[in-house]
Amino acid sequence: MPDYDFPLKDRFEVAEGTMAFVFETSSDFTFRAGQYVEVFLKNAPYKDEKKDHRDFSITSSPQDKGILMVATRMTGSAFKRSFAEVPIGTISKIEGPFGDFGLHENPNRKAVLIAGGIGITPLRSIIKDATERKLPHKITLIYSNRNKEGAPFLKDLEGWERENPNFKLCPRMTDKEGHVDADFIKKSSGDLANTTFYMVGPLGMVAAMAKLLEELKISRDDMRFEEFSGY
Ligand SMILES: Cc1cc2nc3c(=O)[nH]c(=O)nc-3n(C[C@H](O)[C@H](O)[C@H](O)COP(=O)(O)OP(=O)(O)OC[C@H]3O[C@@H](n4cnc5c(N)ncnc54)[C@H](O)[C@@H]3O)c2cc1C
Known part of the structure; x- marks a missing residue:
């Protein structure tokens, strides 16, 4: 399996209790929008009985040259406290990319993406990539969060909706709207036919x-899943 040593370049908050981490990559690292990596922290200051590595979807786009960004809820686990505190420049081992959760190829087929909270990470990459490459696919994002403050990357998504006539953002703030x-x-x-649903x-x-x-009689053949085990 390919693995790389990448330095941490930056980290910042992207919603309440949620942080993004940016690694500087080498030119031989490539990925497709929707894929994930395994991050191994070296010299972590905090340790527990669990694994010293986590899977994270790549949330930057393949068009963002020279970087790889992931984002996560800061749950307080030893791994994440370490991730938040290691000095900028610290090298991590990155394995991957893995997975095949990418946008389908047929531009005549619609995509409906459904995410709750941190599940936005691979979808952000897919939407940013589609916008930058001006893909003709019609994409709708159903994005559920408790409130705006806790919704990662909401401003980015609103910007891409203005920029990309093929992208529609349908946010749902569950505190107020259920x-x-x-x-x-x-x-x-809209019309549910000829659509692939991504969850x-x-x-x-x-x-x-x-x-x-299933209640809406959508065939399992038209559903694709990426499950964040470990939450
Ligand atoms: C393909 C994929 C993509 C992911 N992408 C993201 C992402 O973009 N952002 C994000 O925040 N998280 C993502 N996750 C989940 C992430 O890997 C962590 O599991 C999660 O963030 C919780 O980590 P923690 O340190 O907060 O929790 P902790 O409970 O301290 O640790 C979780 C760890 O405990 C173990 N564990 C506990 N329960 C289970 C279980 N039910 N199944 C398997 N292992 C378990 C595993 O070792 C796991 O790594 C992804 C997971 C997968 C599989």
Whole structure:
């Protein structure tokens, strides 16, 4: 499996309790939008009985040359406290990229992306890449969060909606509006035919969304999943 030693270049908050981490990459590192990497922290100041590495979806786009960005909820685990504190410049081992959670090729087929909170990470990469490459695919994002403050990358997504006539953002703030239901999916997606649905997030969230799609009589063949095990 390919692995790389990349220095941490930057880190910053992207929503309440959520941070992005940017690594400087070498020119031989390439990936497709939607893929993930395994991050191994070296010399972590905090340790627990769990693994010293985590899988993270790449949230930067392949068009962002020379960098790789991931983002995560700061749960307070030893790994994440270490990630937040190691000095900028610290080298991490990055394995990958892995996975095949990319946008389908057929431009005549619509994409409806569904994410809750941190599940936005691979979808941000897909949407940014599609916008930068001016892909003709019609893309709708159903993005569920408790409130605006806790919604990672909301401003970026609003910007790409203005820039990309093929991208529609359908945010849902559950504190005020309640959970995403079948009706919201139907209204946001329009005609449900000829559409591939992409769902990302913790296992429970992905399972709940798949159940709503089944209520709408969407075939399993038209659903794709990326599950964040470990949450
Ligand atoms: C393909 C993929 C992409 C992911 N992308 C992201 C992302 O972009 N952002 C993000 O924040 N997280 C992502 N995750 C989840 C991430 O790898 C961590 O598991 C999660 O962030 C919780 O880590 P923690 O240190 O906060 O929790 P902790 O509970 O301290 O640690 C979680 C660790 O415990 C173990 N563990 C606990 N429960 C399980 C379980 N049910 N199944 C398997 N292992 C378990 C694993 O060793 C796991 O790495 C992704 C996971 C996968 C599989």
